[in-house]
Amino acid sequence: MDRQDLSRIGAFSDGVMAVAITLLVLNIEAPSVSNDDLPDAIVDLIPSLAAYVLSFALVGRYWVIHHGLFATFVRFDGVLLALNLTFLMLIALVPFATNLIDDYSTVPIAAAVFGAILGSAALVHWLMTAHALRAGLVHEKLRADAVPLGSTVALGFAMVCFLSVPVAFLSPTVAWFMWASLLVLRYPLRRVARWVER
């Protein structure tokens, strides 16, 4: 019974993340210009497209870790449900935050909001993992799969996001590079973290 319940929580979470990730496209609006101006208008959409790709990849990354964590569960409790809903609440805000960094790409506060939402989602995911490991929700044989998601490196992911908040006030562009780096740098980051944890 629990297994089926678990799969329904996973399915609902997948649903929310699938809708949120697809709503990102609403940020890229077809331009309203004369036919002659369309080529220029499409070139002007490139920053919106970049924001779309960044957010899609980040939400996709969150989906991958969420899916990896839930695959290790043997049961769940009320705290996990509450944390999971909080996680989804933050993920569902990403389309809004993406609009913001796209419309105000040079304004620090826009980047700060984006970084804070991403960081909070990563932190809640880390808390979810830590709680699951402590409360015995993780299958004994799959602890090795769950442990990295509750480790220093996973917390590091959240920390980089939170660090992008003050950085955004110095330079929103550097904040963008920090978010993009989260997608690329996680393998080196993991190696550093392993070294730190020893």
Place this chain on the structure above:
Amino acid sequence: MDRQDLSRIGAFSDGVMAVAITLLVLNIEAPSVSNDDLPDAIVDLIPSLAAYVLSFALVGRYWVIHHGLFATFVRFDGVLLALNLTFLMLIALVPFATNLIDDYSTVPIAAAVFGAILGSAALVHWLMTAHALRAGLVHEKLRADAVPLGSTVALGFAMVCFLSVPVAFLSPTVAWFMWASLLVLRYPLRRVARWVER
């Protein structure tokens, strides 16, 4: 066969609730202001964000009880299907109702509509549970899980929502507190109800 049918009803319900809960974000629009005015405009979004959090948590709460009820079912009938569709019809109205209480936060009728929709959804869920228990749709061994969802405390949830309708005409703010209390106070409420039922 029935088990699979049941899981498809659950999946469809999850789909509707996942879309409805994610559409809540469309209420928080990226502001259209000059770059200099963005910090103030973002501060002005805080009430919208509060409405988002409240509605997300409430729909999440409805999802949790719906999911808990369906986990106890061994089969379904036409009445259940009709009640379930009515429940989903009310849940899918929550993004509209959230827009309303956000755009007209001081207007009684807005809060009254929100309270009436939430109350109706809770009442239909209670009816669904009562019908399922009476019609033998609940697995014998899982009756103990379903019974609380058809009890006085569950009806109390609906009653608090309906009570917020007249209260809204005295003070919309008090109505807001009543809805928020539904998220926090359900443990004490449950204890009171247990005491009443004895």
Place this chain on the structure above:
Amino acid sequence: MDRQDLSRIGAFSDGVMAVAITLLVLNIEAPSVSNDDLPDAIVDLIPSLAAYVLSFALVGRYWVIHHGLFATFVRFDGVLLALNLTFLMLIALVPFATNLIDDYSTVPIAAAVFGAILGSAALVHWLMTAHALRAGLVHEKLRADAVPLGSTVALGFAMVCFLSVPVAFLSPTVAWFMWASLLVLRYPLRRVARWVER
């Protein structure tokens, strides 16, 4: 393998119908009026709400028959996939058609478009059932469940919708009653059809 494939087709269909049914709420827009005019503006929303309830119930009805049909399948083929996509394409048009009959409630062509879309969806569903029964996609033991969905009564459902197209040009209101009657009258209709088929 086929069983799992089948369940993924069902899941995709559920997804499309769940999104389409939830998008119906976008038709009910929060009014943009002064606080004092809100009560009147909400009363003015009642026709929109009626259109929402009607379309939600109709799409819900289509979901119920689709779900009943798919529960009888033992395998599928390319024709079924194509018919199913056509069915979903028509269902996904319902939010548009609902907007239309709501914005132009007294204009015959709006009601005619609504009736034609609903009728086409019902007809495609009937064709899907007929094809499944002929091509041996239905589980032997479940033929009794599938047969009614390919019967005269199911075709009657489509026919009432198509009949509402010319009727709309006489009176859109009568067309509305015909659609609403589809939700209420299917039990008597079934009895009539059984009598006809003898």
Place this chain on the structure above:
Amino acid sequence: MDRQDLSRIGAFSDGVMAVAITLLVLNIEAPSVSNDDLPDAIVDLIPSLAAYVLSFALVGRYWVIHHGLFATFVRFDGVLLALNLTFLMLIALVPFATNLIDDYSTVPIAAAVFGAILGSAALVHWLMTAHALRAGLVHEKLRADAVPLGSTVALGFAMVCFLSVPVAFLSPTVAWFMWASLLVLRYPLRRVARWVER
């Protein structure tokens, strides 16, 4: 465990494709005209409806091949997850691209963007199949089902889309015919490809 993980990847992909395909309807807006002008306004919607049908059928076609490919998998790896997310990122752009070719049906660049997005999605799907076959993600007994999706004919699908990009600059209408032909001509195309591969 892997099987369940796989089904969750399928479910998430289904979710994204189901939302993307249903969002296509937002491109067909109910007209804002006087009651008398509605018949003409609805006739004017026919090109939008044609774009809707084309895109719905194309995304539906992508769903069918994606679903066929995933049914052959016995496990997955990180590369597959990344390619799958890239595929979904491109599919989720189709509602935007459909808006574009509908609003600017005679402008070459609009058709070029549409063709490039479709072609990229087909190419990524082909890469996904090729990777899966090489990395041993495909069930031994189901290789025969996966091989065609990684073959010259599947690549031909992508090539026709990419070819429509330069063709669009000569005539957007010819590009439309090329896309529509993808839906109809795949059986002859398959026969040609089989002949080429010999």
